[in-house]
Amino acid sequence: NANKNRLSYFYISGNPGSGKSQLAGLVAKRVYDKTTDLSSSPSFVKTLNAENTETLLDSYVSLATKLSCPELKVTSIYSSNDKAIEEKICNLKDLIETKISFYERWLLVVDNVTSLSSTLGFLPELGSEQWGNGQLLITTQDCSCVPPNSSLCCHTSISQGMMPSEACRFLATISG
Secondary structure, eight states, X not given: OTTTTXXXXXXXXEOTTSSHHHHHHHHHHHHHHHXXXXXXXXXXXXXXXXXXXXXXXXXXXXXXXXXXXXXXXXXXHHHOSSXXXXXXXXXXXXXXXXXXXXXXXXXXXEEEESOHHHHGGGSOOTTOXXXXXXXXEEEESOGGGOOXXXXXXXXXXXXXXXOHHHHHHHHHHHXX
């Protein structure tokens, strides 16, 4: 709501083993519990594994299936021998975009991003109105490419894990 129905990003960066994925999982659970308790409108929470293009492709196939994209179309894109993995990801993202507007609230946790510069092109565009009812929560070690905070983009960095008070402030910030 704070982003006027435009897609926002929230980055969690930190060293390996600092708890980025665990924190993202806690946020995802909280968002899921909150949306299912407050609304009967369609909503979802899903994790995309962005460790590499193969895992991201598999995650997009799973998301497309969960959002009831046409199964034959999803299978055709995924099993095509004529397309590179990157093109398949983009095609699936475009297919998902046709279904995303049916969901009032959603959260995609984009986990294990190793290179932000090479992954961002495979994600919905920051500020997009077509993807506007949701938010991306991105975990990465690559904090050098995280854009500065703005109305659509926030970043928190953790190094050795978070103290409970820091975690509470973080959850309050991301949940609005």
